[in-house]
Amino acid sequence: MAYHGQVTVGGPPDVHELTHLIISKVAVGPMDNNAYLLRCRQTGEQLLIDAAEEPQTLLNLIGPSGLASVLTTHRHGDHWQALAAVVAATGARTLAGRHDIAGIPVATDVPLDDGDEVRVGEVALTARHLVGHTPGSIALVYDDPSGHPHVFTGDCLFPGGVGNTHQDPQAFTQLLHDVETKIFDRLPDETWVYPGHGDDTTLGDERPHLSEWRARGW
Template sequence: MTYSGKVRVGGPAEAHELGELIISKVAVGPMENNAYLLRCRETGEQLLIDAAAEPGTLLRLIGPDGLRTVVTTHQHPDHWQALAEVVAATGALTCAGREDAAGIPVPTDAPLDDGDVVRVGRVELGVRHLRGHTPGSVALVYDDPDGAPHVFTGDSLFPGGVGNTRGDAAAFQQLIGDVEERLFTPLPDETWIYPGHGDDTSLGAERPHLGEWRARGW
């Protein structure tokens, strides 16, 4: 099946198969969150991004090969409702942005800072700290040696804009500044974006609208 990035709660996962990495995307309720399971082709090691909800759904996706690591993109509860159950079932190492770790009720084994690297088997994911939606939101960047980069943005970047900053002008300026500096500036238009909710997008699709987002303030 061709990967579309369009998944719905109650529907099947979709797999984006790359040369060194398989990315499986599933939607879970009740907030229609996306969770992403990354599998290193060479070693079979797996990493989950956001144990958002529906632990049964996530554990079925993980399957019998187990889970090495789970990364929580930020501290909002809809992104960690299944974290305790997934960790209890798999013994996975937990990671989250340093400034958000205290807001996640499952202890964080490895706090993340901008520029850190998270590994899944032979694959490396670069950490980008994107402040504004929450103090410690992080994105993960996979620089595919065979193609365009792939970025898991949590709730910091979506099709059509950056994440919700709840009317806080300073937080909005911080978030759009970080997104521009740490994603749009260093990465090419072909970069694939996997958000915390909804369909995928690309930096190229969103780049022409950065000025509009700044002007509207959200």
């Protein structure tokens, strides 16, 4: 079945099968967070993006193959409630943006900076540091050599706008700048966007609205 990215809490994961990478998306409660499991087809190594909640749901998704790494996109509590349990069960190493690790109550093994490479088996992804939703938010970009790019944006980019900056004009300006210069300016319209909550989108669907977002200030 074709991947659509529409998942519900308590429902099954949706699976996006690429040439080199398998992406499984699941929703967990109570704040309808998305978690993403990336699996390298060549090696079977797996990386989890955001151990948000429901550790047993995430461990079921991970399965018997084990988990090499878990990346936390940012320090907000709804994105790491299951982190300690998942790490305890799997022994996975932890990754997070350098400027957010103080707010994540599980030790970060690998602090990430803008441009750092994150590997899952034979697949390489790139960390992008986006400031505004939090000081250290990380988006993860997979530039698929056999297709279009894919970007996991945490709470920095959604269908219809950038993430919440709590009515702080400076934070909004910074976040929009980073999203434009590090995501929209570097990636094509076909880029698939996997956000921290809700449905997926593409950069092509969102690009025409950048000026609207700037004008409204959120």
